[in-house]
Amino acid sequence: FKILYLPKQFKLCLKLLDHAERSRSACVSQPHCFDFAQHDQNTQISVFPYSHISISPIPVYNSKLHTLISSFNKFETNAFEKYLVSPYFNVDAKLQRFFPVLLKFSSTDIPYTKNDVYKKCFAKQRYDDKEMRYLISSLSKHLENFIALRKFSNDSLLFNSTLAKELSKRDCEKAYQFVFTELKNDDAIKDASFFYYQFLAEENHLTYLSQKQTRKFHFSLDAVLHNLETFYLSKKLQLACDVTNLKNVIQGETELHLIDELKSLAASKSFVDVPAVKIYLNILNTLTEPQNEKHFETLRIILLKYGEQFKPADLKDMYQYLKNYCVKKLNEGDASYTKKLFEIHKNILANKRIMNHDWLSEWEYKNIVTISLRLNEKKWCRDFINKYISYLKPGARTNALTYNLAYWYYYDNDYKQTLKQLQKVEFTDVFYQLDARVLQLKIYFETDDYETLFYHVSAFRIFLKRNKSISEYQRTIYRNLVKFTAKLARAGVSKIKLKKVSTELASINQVADKKWLEQKLEELG
Numbered sequence: 001f002k003i004l005y006l007p008k009q010f011k012l013c014l015k016l017l018d019h020a021e022r023s024r025s026a027c028v029s030q031p032h033c034f035d036f037a038q039h040d041q042n043t044q045i046s047v048f049p050y051s052h053i054s055i056s057p058i059p060v061y062n063s064k065l066h067t068l069i070s071s072f073n074k075f076e077t078n079a080f081e082k083y084l085v086s087p088y089f090n091v092d093a094k095l096q097r098f099f100p101v102l103l104k105f106s107s108t109d110i111p112y113t114k115n116d117v118y119k120k121c122f123a124k125q126r127y128d129d130k131e132m133r134y135l136i137s138s139l140s141k142h143l144e145n146f147i148a149l150r151k152f153s154n155d156s157l158l159f160n161s162t163l164a165k166e167l168s169k170r171d172c173e174k175a176y177q178f179v180f181t182e183l184k185n186d187d188a189i190k191d192a193s194f195f196y197y198q199f200l201a202e203e204n205h206l207t208y209l210s211q212k213q214t215r216k217f218h219f220s221l222d223a224v225l226h227n228l229e230t231f232y233l234s235k236k237l238q239l240a241c242d243v244t245n246l247k248n249v250i251q252g253e254t255e256l257h258l259i260d261e262l263k264s265l266a267a268s269k270s271f272v273d274v275p276a277v278k279i280y281l282n283i284l285n286t287l288t289e290p291q292n293e294k295h296f297e298t299l300r301i302i303l304l305k306y307g308e309q310f311k312p313a314d315l316k317d318m319y320q321y322l323k324n325y326c327v328k329k330l331n332e333g334d335a336s337y338t339k340k341l342f343e344i345h346k347n348i349l350a351n352k353r354i355m356n357h358d359w360l361s362e363w364e365y366k367n368i369v370t371i372s373l374r375l376n377e378k379k380w381c382r383d384f385i386n387k388y389i390s391y392l393k394p395g396a397r398t399n400a401l402t403y404n405l406a407y408w409y410y411y412d413n414d415y416k417q418t419l420k421q422l423q424k425v426e427f428t429d430v431f432y433q434l435d436a437r438v439l440q441l442k443i444y445f446e447t448d449d450y451e452t453l454f455y456h457v458s459a460f461r462i463f464l465k466r467n468k469s470i471s472e473y474q475r476t477i478y479r480n481l482v483k484f485t486a487k488l489a490r491a492g493v494s495k496i497k498l499k500k501v502s503t504e505l506a507s508i509n510q511v512a513d514k515k516w517l518e519q520k521l522e523e524l525g
Contacts, residue, residue, distance in 0.1 A: 065136050068143045069106045077103065080146050090142060097121055098135050156186055157197040164201060168208040180205060190309040191276055192238060195231035202227055230274055236262055237280035241321065244287040259284075275306035283321045296325050304347065312357035319348055342371050349388070360391035362400040363431070369404045373411040382408060399426055406439065415443045430469045434478060437463065438513065441485055445520070450489050457486050477512040484517050488524070498525050 072080065084090050084099060101121040105112045114132050118125075152159060160183040167176040183201045187194075202224040240256050265271065266281040279302055285295035299322060307315050326341035345368050348354055365388065372381040385408060389401050406421030418439060427433045437460050444453035460482050464475050484505055491497035502521050511517065 065140050066106050068140060069103060083146050092138065094135060095139055098139060157194065161197045161200050165204050168204060189311055191311060191314055192231055192235040195227045199224060199227035199231055233262065233266060233271060234276035234280060237266060237277065237284055241280055241283045241287060244284065275309050278302055279318060286325050312353045316354050319344060338371060338374055342375055355391060359393045360388060362392055362396040365392055365400055366404060369407055378411060399432065403432055410439055415447060418443060430467060445485055445489060453489055457482055477510045480508060480510060481512040488520055493524060
């Protein structure tokens, strides 16, 4: 046996050796694990027969508790600290010391153990694993309770619906009537959940009145049924959109029942003017009847008209369907959708509720730059690059700004500045690497720098072959781009060779930047 770690306590060493010898004699093949926390070591010791003793710290950094704390923003963290000092929620003073210490550890990328946290929190005490497990469990429950309370207090429909039900149980008539009226008048957001809570309110109201046996309050059974049906219809259409969209991307076996009946019901007089139903019906139509562009145009109009009635996250998803439709049309060769896609992006950028709801994706940022430059909107694009970089996550800004400026310089025919910018890009993501290499490939071709071009072609091919994070589809389309760019360079001005390249290119669909290759062929021909 080889001992890789020698504990301070000599007696512990003897125990380990004794157990190891007994394990060897018994020919046990599985490791024996022990927690020797009582020896002031939060360490898991594994004894492998005929092998060695390995000792590894028990980590906290990848635990449930660490994940919960890491999900908090600055404002939530401050609010939770106030929560912990409130005797209504917490009476354990140790948790008030424990949380700030754990917060400091979790704010770094350095792995840490339970022992590290305990020593920092209770420096003069010997490590107590039982107490540590209790603190972790208790704090986790408080964090989850806090998250639920935040959601409850921030969701007026959920809050008032629950409050109305409890007030009706207590027969607090005046208070109940006030909350019920407030719930009925809460029409800021008109998504599916709105109709669900309206249904719950009306159903509870029916129960309350039946118990009171009074006609003092006006009540209609139609309201209960209508809200239930509207909730079901809008939610079913929303899920139908999700399932249909997923089927267009990957193979799935989820069956959609009663879709034709739902479409017919959604178009009926009872629901035709409900924004949630109207929007999801048109989204579903764009997915199931993409050849009918009327659905797309209708969806654009009603999103602008009713968009403010939906939560920012839902509205963002609705616009994503519009963008996906445009991309599909562009892939089919309909260039008119470039302008339409650009206008959709502009509508989203102008919507403060969407833009302030979440960070702008660095890939969305890049897509907007690409589309605007294709439309030769260079001034607009440059303003966008500078203005909206702050909407990206801080860690993504430098790379996004550097690469997209390089792309802008390329469209401005400033190839020297493009290459200079590309040298500053940190290739932390494979998509930046691919796009940067494509820009370099184009520049060497455009400037007739064939010696550098062919060197770059070789390096690009090796990169595509060796990089495991590139999908087979991406590998294929970029390999074909490299191949045809090299063939164009070798063809020179030979009409026969250029025609041969043109014929071969026309027969292959999986080629990245195929339109650029066709443009170069036209210029050379």
